[in-house]
Amino acid sequence: xxxxxNGRKVHRGxxxxxxxxxxxxxxxxxxxxxxxxxxxxxxNDTRQAGLGIENALRHQHRMRLPMLYRDGPEHREQRRQTAxxxxxxxxxxxxxxxxxxxxxxxxxxxxxxxxxxxxxxxxQLAVAxxxxxxxxxDSAPGMPQRLDRFFAIPDPDARGLSAVRQKAFNNFVLxxxxxxxxxxxxxxxxxxxxxxLISHLIxxxxxxPEILGECVTFAAAGMVxxxxxxxxAAWHLLTDETLRAQYTGGDQAARVAVLHEILRLEPVVGxxxxxxxxxxxxxxxxxxxxxxVEVAVAAANLDPAEAGDQPRAVCPGRxxxxxxxxxxxxxxxxxxxxxxQETDIFxxxxxxMPGLRMIRExxxxxxPDIASYEIKGLILAV
Numbered sequence: 462x463x464x465x466x467n468g469r470k471v472h473r474g475x476x477x478x479x480x481x482x483x484x485x486x487x488x489x490x491x492x493x494x495x496x497x498x499x500x501x502x503x504x505n506d507t508r509q510a511g512l513g514i515e516n517a518l519r520h521q522h523r524m525r526l527p528m529l530y531r532d533g534p535e536h537r538e539q540r541r542q543t544a545x546x547x548x549x550x551x552x553x554x555x556x557x558x559x560x561x562x563x564x565x566x567x568x569x570x571x572x573x574x575x576x577x578x579x580x581x582x583x584x585q586l587a588v589a590x591x592x593x594x595x596x597x598x599d600s601a602p603g604m605p606q607r608l609d610r611f612f613a614i615p616d617p618d619a620r621g622l623s624a625v626r627q628k629a630f631n632n633f634v635l636x637x638x639x640x641x642x643x644x645x646x647x648x649x650x651x652x653x654x655x656x657x658l659i660s661h662l663i664x665x666x667x668x669x670p671e672i673l674g675e676c677v678t679f680a681a682a683g684m685v686x687x688x689x690x691x692x693x694a695a696w697h698l699l700t701d702e703t704l705r706a707q708y709t710g711g712d713q714a715a716r717v718a719v720l721h722e723i724l725r726l727e728p729v730v731g732x733x734x735x736x737x738x739x740x741x742x743x744x745x746x747x748x749x750x751x752x753x754v755e756v757a758v759a760a761a762n763l764d765p766a767e768a769g770d771q772p773r774a775v776c777p778g779r780x781x782x783x784x785x786x787x788x789x790x791x792x793x794x795x796x797x798x799x800x801x802q803e804t805d806i807f808x809x810x811x812x813x814m815p816g817l818r819m820i821r822e823x824x825x826x827x828x829p830d831i832a833s834y835e836i837k838g839l840i841l842a843v
Contacts, residue, residue, distance in 0.1 A: 468773045469726050470696055471825055471834045482746040490754045495764035495785065497743050498756045502733065502790040506741050508532040509792065510753055511734035511831055512681075525667065527674040529682070529792070532738075536791060546594055546658060547795040552802055555656075556590060563589050564807040568814060576820060576842040583691035583807065584609060584684065590803050591683035594796070595676055596659030599645040607641065610634050611677075612685045614828045614835050635677070643673050686729040687800045692823065692836045693727045694720055695808060697775065699819040704775060709812050716805050718777040725768065726775065728786035731759035731832030758785045759832060816843050 481497040484490050492498045501507070514530045528539045545551060567582040588605045592598055611634040619627050646659050647669060654660040658679065662672050698705045698719075708719045733756040741748045748754060762784035763772040769779055787794040794800075811817065823839035 468775065470700075471693060471727050471836070481744055482748070484752075488753070490748050490752050491757060492743070492754065493757045493760040493764075495761040495767040495781075498758070498761040498785055499789050501735070501741065501743050501748075501754065502756060502785070502788060502792075504741050504743075504790070505533075506739035506750075507735040507737055507754070509734075510736045511732075524674070525671050527671075527678045529678040532791065540791070540795065543658060543661060544795065547797075547799060549798050552799055556593060556799065557802065557806075559593055560586075560590060560803045560806045561810075564803075564810040567807065568810050571811075571841060572814065572843055576840055578837070579695055579839045579841050580688060580692050580823070580837050582841075583695075584688040586803060586807055587684045587687040587691070588680075590799065591679060591687070591796075594658060594683065594799070595679050596650060596655060596657030597642050597646050597676060598657075599649045601641040601645070604638075604642050607634055607638050608680055608684060611638060612681060614826050635673075638677070639669075639673050643676050644669065647672055682794060683796050683799070686833075687803065689729045689834060689836055690724060690727075690800065691804050691807060692839055693729075693834070694723045694804060695811065695841075696819075696823065696836070696839060697723050697727075698808070698812060699817075701775070704777075705812065707777065708808070713805065715777070716809060717801060720801055720804055720808075721783040722775055722777045722779060724783040724786045725762045725779070725781065726773070727834075728758045728762060728784070729833055730786075730788075731834075732757055732830075733785075733788060734831070756785075757832075758788075761785055811841075814843050818842055 481494040482490060482492050492501055509530055509532060512529065528536060528543070531539065563586045567586055570582060570585075571577045584605050588608060592600070592604070597604065611631060615627055615631075647663065650657075650660045650663055654663070658675065659672060662675060667675075698708055704719065708716050711719070735754045735756065737748055737750050737752045737754060739750045741750075762768065762781075765772050767781045768784070769776070769781075783797075787797040818841070819839060820842045821838060821840035823836045826835045826837070827833070828835065
């Protein structure tokens with residue numbers, strides 16, 4: 462395990478674990494140490510909170526909720542049925558060649574232009590890969606731009622007319638995504654099924670709005686988060702020569718170890734939220750039923766009991782791997798292997814380009830409800 466001095470770049474106020482479980486003045490329970498967080502996330506007596514679920518629950522009597530918002534046996538069965546789209550074997554056979562081709566295309570864009578925003582390059586890649594998995598392959602031009610506008614972090618200070626306009630614009634973009642991306646894909650697969658998620662949903666009898674809901678949640682999980690991770694990983698490599706040499710000079714296992722360590726330090730989603738549906742005991746603390754619980758992933762990943770010495774330093778090869786950055790338990794990210802593979806394929810291609818350098822550092826915006834980050838404006842040149 463080689464220690465690299467470079468530490469966190471996305472600062473979200475994550476503290477090292479202290480008291481494993483505590484309740485705040487607002488009644489929200491907070492978990493910050495690794496072992497307790499993992500036990501809690503694996504507990505069956507919880508349900509999702511945050512991530513827009515409160516708005517989605519208003520429609521639960523009229524339509525089936527997306528898999529992200531379901532819990533219990535129904536959620537486990539849906540995960541079992543869709544697991545085949547995310548296995549390492551599936552990635553190798555169905556997506557790896559696509560990832561290489563898309564990575565080459567984005568590197569060619571950079572080479573042709575001479576300079577480009579990495580977040581735009583990585584989003585083109587992430588959208589195309591996730592679209593193949595989901596089945597969004599019959600879209601009108603411009604899907605990355607539509608999704609980028611839809612998932613942009615809203616202005617937290619918007620009030621009155623500004624808030625109304627912001628909501629109206631989001632609704633317009635969502636409808637555009639429905640008509641230009643989801644609807645053509647569904648129509649094509651009603652005529653001829655393919656081996657993708659949308660075809661599976663059609664076979665289950667899902668309506669167009671239900672398929673839209675699944676597409677939106679998979680877009681958030683598979684496109685936006687991957688873009689952010691690619692950008693933050695590149696930022697680390699561009700600003701630390703030792704780490705860059707370790708990544709570019711290593712085999713695939715060594716490169717993945719570097720990516721896992723960066724992700725441990727920079728989880729794209731820093732907080733996971735849950736509601737308890739029964740009394741939940743973790744360690745010697747009983748969290749009551751109906752409690753809102755915030756699992757501080759960014760803090761738990763710094764727990765020296767799991768990460769080892771110097772938990773804030775970049776030390777590829779830690780046994781903890783990426784920590785809890787992909788979650789854990791029933792809602793652990795199913796696309797973890799896809800995200801790591803496409804990130805490695807793209808960055809290994811990118812950093813092989815002669816003269817690659819950063820000519821402008823990015824800006825970082827934090828989405829406070831889940832402590833996720835958005836990185837824009839990292840300009841690369843060759």
